[in-house]
Amino acid sequence: xxxxxxxxxxxxxxxxALVDFGGVTREASLxxxxxxxxxxxxxxxxxxxxxxxxxxxxxETLALFRDLAGALDQDERGRAEEATxxxxxxx
Amino acid sequence: MRDSKTVTLAHGSGGxxxxxxxxxxxxxxxxxxxxxxxxxxxVVDGLAGHGLEGGRIALTTDSFVVQPxxxxxxxxxxxxxxxxxxxLAMKGARPAYLTLGMIAExxxxxxxxxxxxxxxxxxxxxxxxxxxxxxxxxxERGAVGxxxxxxxxxxxxxxxxxxxxxxxxDGDEVVVSGTIGDHETAILLAREDFKVSETIESDCAPxxxxxxxxxxxxPEVRAMRDPTRGGLATTLCELASRAGRRxxxxxxxxxxxxxxxxxxxxxxxxxxxxxxxxxxxxxxxxGGGEGVVDALxxxxxxxxxxxxxxxxxxxxxxxxxxxxxxxxxxxxxxxQLPRIC
Amino acid sequence: MIDxxxxxxxxxxxxxxxxxxxxxxxxxxxxxVCGTHTVAISRFGLRHLMPSELKLLSGPGCPVCVTPxxxxxxxxxxxxxxxxxxxxxxxxMRVPGSSSSLERERAExxxxxxxxxPLEAIDVASAEPDKEVVFLGVGFETTSPTVAATVxxxxxxxxxxxxxxPMFKLVPPALHMxxxxxxxxxxxxxxxxxxxxxxxxxxxxxxxxxxxxxxVVVGFEPLDILAGVVMLLEQVRAVRAGGVAxxxxxxxxxxxxRGNRRAQEVLSRVFDVDDSEWREIGSIEQxxxxxxxxxxxxxxxxxxxxxxxEAVEPTGCICGEIMLGTKLPTDxxxxxxxxxxxxxxxxxxxxxxxxxxxxxxxxxRKT
Numbered sequence: 001x002x003x004x005x006x007x008x009x010x011x012x013x014x015x016x017a018l019v020d021f022g023g024v025t026r027e028a029s030l031x032x033x034x035x036x037x038x039x040x041x042x043x044x045x046x047x048x049x050x051x052x053x054x055x056x057x058x059x060e061t062l063a064l065f066r067d068l069a070g071a072l073d074q075d076e077r078g079r080a081e082e083a084t085x086x087x088x089x090x091x
Numbered sequence: 092m093r094d095s096k097t098v099t100l101a102h103g104s105g106g107x108x109x110x111x112x113x114x115x116x117x118x119x120x121x122x123x124x125x126x127x128x129x130x131x132x133x134v135v136d137g138l139a140g141h142g143l144e145g146g147r148i149a150l151t152t153d154s155f156v157v158q159p160x161x162x163x164x165x166x167x168x169x170x171x172x173x174x175x176x177x178x179l180a181m182k183g184a185r186p187a188y189l190t191l192g193m194i195a196e197x198x199x200x201x202x203x204x205x206x207x208x209x210x211x212x213x214x215x216x217x218x219x220x221x222x223x224x225x226x227x228x229x230x231e232r233g234a235v236g237x238x239x240x241x242x243x244x245x246x247x248x249x250x251x252x253x254x255x256x257x258x259x260x261d262g263d264e265v266v267v268s269g270t271i272g273d274h275e276t277a278i279l280l281a282r283e284d285f286k287v288s289e290t291i292e293s294d295c296a297p298x299x300x301x302x303x304x305x306x307x308x309x310p311e312v313r314a315m316r317d318p319t320r321g322g323l324a325t326t327l328c329e330l331a332s333r334a335g336r337r338x339x340x341x342x343x344x345x346x347x348x349x350x351x352x353x354x355x356x357x358x359x360x361x362x363x364x365x366x367x368x369x370x371x372x373x374x375x376x377x378g379g380g381e382g383v384v385d386a387l388x389x390x391x392x393x394x395x396x397x398x399x400x401x402x403x404x405x406x407x408x409x410x411x412x413x414x415x416x417x418x419x420x421x422x423x424x425x426x427q428l429p430r431i432c
Numbered sequence: 433m434i435d436x437x438x439x440x441x442x443x444x445x446x447x448x449x450x451x452x453x454x455x456x457x458x459x460x461x462x463x464x465v466c467g468t469h470t471v472a473i474s475r476f477g478l479r480h481l482m483p484s485e486l487k488l489l490s491g492p493g494c495p496v497c498v499t500p501x502x503x504x505x506x507x508x509x510x511x512x513x514x515x516x517x518x519x520x521x522x523x524x525m526r527v528p529g530s531s532s533s534l535e536r537e538r539a540e541x542x543x544x545x546x547x548x549x550p551l552e553a554i555d556v557a558s559a560e561p562d563k564e565v566v567f568l569g570v571g572f573e574t575t576s577p578t579v580a581a582t583v584x585x586x587x588x589x590x591x592x593x594x595x596x597x598p599m600f601k602l603v604p605p606a607l608h609m610x611x612x613x614x615x616x617x618x619x620x621x622x623x624x625x626x627x628x629x630x631x632x633x634x635x636x637x638x639x640x641x642x643x644x645x646x647x648v649v650v651g652f653e654p655l656d657i658l659a660g661v662v663m664l665l666e667q668v669r670a671v672r673a674g675g676v677a678x679x680x681x682x683x684x685x686x687x688x689x690r691g692n693r694r695a696q697e698v699l700s701r702v703f704d705v706d707d708s709e710w711r712e713i714g715s716i717e718q719x720x721x722x723x724x725x726x727x728x729x730x731x732x733x734x735x736x737x738x739x740x741x742e743a744v745e746p747t748g749c750i751c752g753e754i755m756l757g758t759k760l761p762t763d764x765x766x767x768x769x770x771x772x773x774x775x776x777x778x779x780x781x782x783x784x785x786x787x788x789x790x791x792x793x794x795x796x797r798k799t
Contacts, residue, residue: 002466002468003359005357006433024354033695034694041433045431047550053686068448359522414476425526428526429521431521
């Protein structure tokens with residue numbers, strides 16, 4: 001029950017925003033969010049903005065992806081170091 | 092629910108239900124070797140068997156029930172020419188003549204009829220075809236959404252051409268002549284059901300000149316189909332099934348216009364299943380794809396052409412997704428509905 | 433704003449997939465409870481990339497799937513009633529009731545209209561004052577605030593011919609129920625990203641505390657899902673070694689700890705929490721909504737009296753077990769034979785993201 005799409009607020013009139021979804025614009029009600037401004041990115045579901053998206057958080061998530069994937073390399077490195085210090089074969 | 096005794100909208104959507112209706116209700120009663128191929132148009136030996144020398148002709152028919160009658164990028168008149176011309180062109184035929192059957196509704200403004208016919212005339216001239224015969228009927232208010240048209244078309248197939256899905260072989264490449272899903276997305280928005288700004292245009296266009304470009308670039312082209320109802324996915328399923336082979340496409344190669352992608356995201360539609368009216372899926376021998384794409388990109392209707400996949404042994408259609416996953420592509424079941432889930 | 437495509441980058445996906453393979457060294461079962469996650473996993477072809485010992489289960493996250501058959505029958509009865517216009521999300525059209533569906537009723541002449549936003553129901557009500565307009569209120573916490581806000585807007589505009597049939601469900605009570613089922617081998621929950629936008633990650637704390645069940649709130653792009661799986665697998669490893677489960681948030685760009693307070697307030701003004709019946713599962717406490725006293729005039733159940741046929745549950749259907757993750761679609765004797773998307777027996781097959789429909793479309797053919 002979760003189909004929501006991000007878009008950029010282009011205009012606000014009363015409690016209604018005109019949102020640009022990339023080549024297409026549609027109105028979205030701002031009744032469920034507060035403090036939205038032109039230029040913000042909002043998440044829109046069933047014609048309502050349900051959240052203002054955080055660009056800072058988005059960047060952190062992209063960094064998170066690298067961390068999560070990078071853990072593999074760290075493990076490998078750890079095992080390689082152990083093997084070397086035990087005099088075993090290097091990788 | 093199995094014993095539904097009425098026709099439903101799903102029967103017309105281009106997917107499995109429509110195929111079943113055709114097989115079980117239509118072909119069972121009027122099937123014959125020519126019709127049973129169910130290709131875009133039927134290529135027959137025009138004059139042979141009638142005591143005359145002659146080449147092959149292609150025959151086809153299509154009915155146009157689009158709502159609304161006028162939409163960004165086209166209208167029912169233009170569609171009536173392009174739909175039929177394209178069905179002929181997909182078999183390598185040179186379209187020559189159309190017949191035009193009109194069913195108009197009492198109360199249709201004459202100005203609308205005139206506009207549709209002006210558009211039809213313009214499209215016919217672009218495509219180089221003439222309307223050779225016609226028929227007009229008027230029915231009571233409310234019966235046909237204002238206007239319905241039927242066009243039947245005849246074209247001539249040069250000796251050297253043999254475009255058939257069963258000529259497709261392992262190693263062949265699949266090309267699409269441009270962005271997918273444009274027409275149906277434009278129609279959806281034109282209905283004003285979803286209050287999205289109308290920046291999407293139908294790609295309705297006659298493809299016969301584009302087809303000549305393809306054949307000139309690659310005379311050994313195996314088959315062509317235009318992805319109308321049911322979209323690219325359905326057309327690929329039909330080709331794979333007819334060819335008895337597997338088609339694998341790469342999601343990143345499939346061209347989708349930004350606006351179309353966004354509308355589909357919002358409404359929960361999949362562009363792979365949205366109809367076009369001015370694009371072709373073209374299967375060529377291995378190595379021929381790039382050449383065809385280059386030629387297409389020089390044609391005004393082929394600017395976004397791309398090689399999207401390959402053929403090999405097996406069955407079904409698969410798509411390698413942008414993240415490297417593999418997704419089976421199946422025939423549309425029923426009609427796509429907007430969803431919030 | 434960041435290019436969305438960065439959340440689908442193949443090299444990054446490959447790294448995350450490698451990490452997943454690294455982390456799976458025995459059977460693990462993770463369950464998502466959101467139809468959009470079910471569809472996303474299938475559409476991105478992610479199962480193909482997963483190690484065979486990792487089971488990605490699809491729980492009762494399809495709201496139309498868990499709407500009781502009697503509610504579908506009531507919607508159909510309303511559609512048949514003269515002078516009534518039924519407005520609905522497209523998802524509901526093909527769900528089978530006891531003897532029909534909204535799609536079938538529309539084909540037979542009933543006034544059923546698909547809308548993208550519940551606000552469109554207000555437009556219909558204003559345009560046709562002589563009709564009773566009913567909006568089918570189905571969905572989880574992502575959707576129920578939009579309907580609540582619509583009711584407030586309708587009240588503002590004085591629209592008196594608009595009612596809502598409230599059939600909403602809440603996710604956390606279902607998670608408790610799932611975590612408490614005996615003999616279950618559930619190792620973690622992929623929590624629904626957009627429901628969490630509304631309810632906040634704090635809403636999952638009781639589930640983690642009561643059941644020591646790892647919970648990660650996950651977004652809907654391919655990298656979101658892969659990263660969410662990595663985070664859950666790391667927790668599963670820790671929990672199996674005697675550690676404590678946590679609530680984690682992969683979808684920080686759209687989800688906060690407290691959630692959307694304004695949406696929560698709108699919800700609690702218009703609706704009260706109530707026990708609710710989940711199709712093929714049974715009653716779950718405090719898992720649905722009824723109208724609050726202030727807005728009871730908008731309740732279609734009370735306002736519009738229709739005769740609803742006796743619900744006839746289909747025989748052989750194991751949708752309940754499939755939604756609970758105890759059985760796979762292929763375990764059902766009816767799957768792909770008697771029960772197919774265009775002629776479904778149970779709702780799991782008809783909804784575009786029901787476990788069986790998704791399985792039928794995407795997983796049935798082995799590559």
